[in-house]
Amino acid sequence: MHTGNLAELKQYDKIKKQSLYKSEPFEVILLTIAKDEVLKPHTSKTDAFIMIIEGDIIFTHEGIDFNLHKDDLFQFKANQLHAVKALTDTALLLIK
Template sequence: MNLFETEYTLNDNSKHVGKVASVENASLTNIQLRAGEEIKEHDSKNEAFIIVRRGKVRFTIEGEEVFVTPENLLQMAPLEKHSLHALEDTDLLLIQVKP
């Protein structure tokens, strides 16, 4: 068993991206963004799941917009080009599943 801390740091900082854990077939990253902050378009070789714990984020994936909140979950296939824009102060978890 492991218990990982994901401290909310936006009270003191702007954008925060930090690796939380890595295991044989997955990695977990905590991303915190202030409203209006963005992460530019990129892709990943791994399948990814986005879990928003706080806030609201607009993802643009291969030209299509989708809104991710604490009420839903986003899955992206490997190599899908995407960017994100925080509509509210946001705290999310990125889980990348390694092949």
């Protein structure tokens, strides 16, 4: 079943979060972050997986910075401190 188009959903105005799919075991979220915006340090109640679909970020995980770019993948466990700084307009899929 066709449910949408990512290009049409991307909006680079600060930080936008859109749920694309949600079921009992997991949720898929499109997160768009405008250049220079920061998602402050926080934790997640579940394990998570991100896939960068556009842009460049600094992903800080447990105090270590990772430069992530289009097509990069990153996974982390629940309750681990992480943050994001967008170096360019960025879109990523968050699966948790």
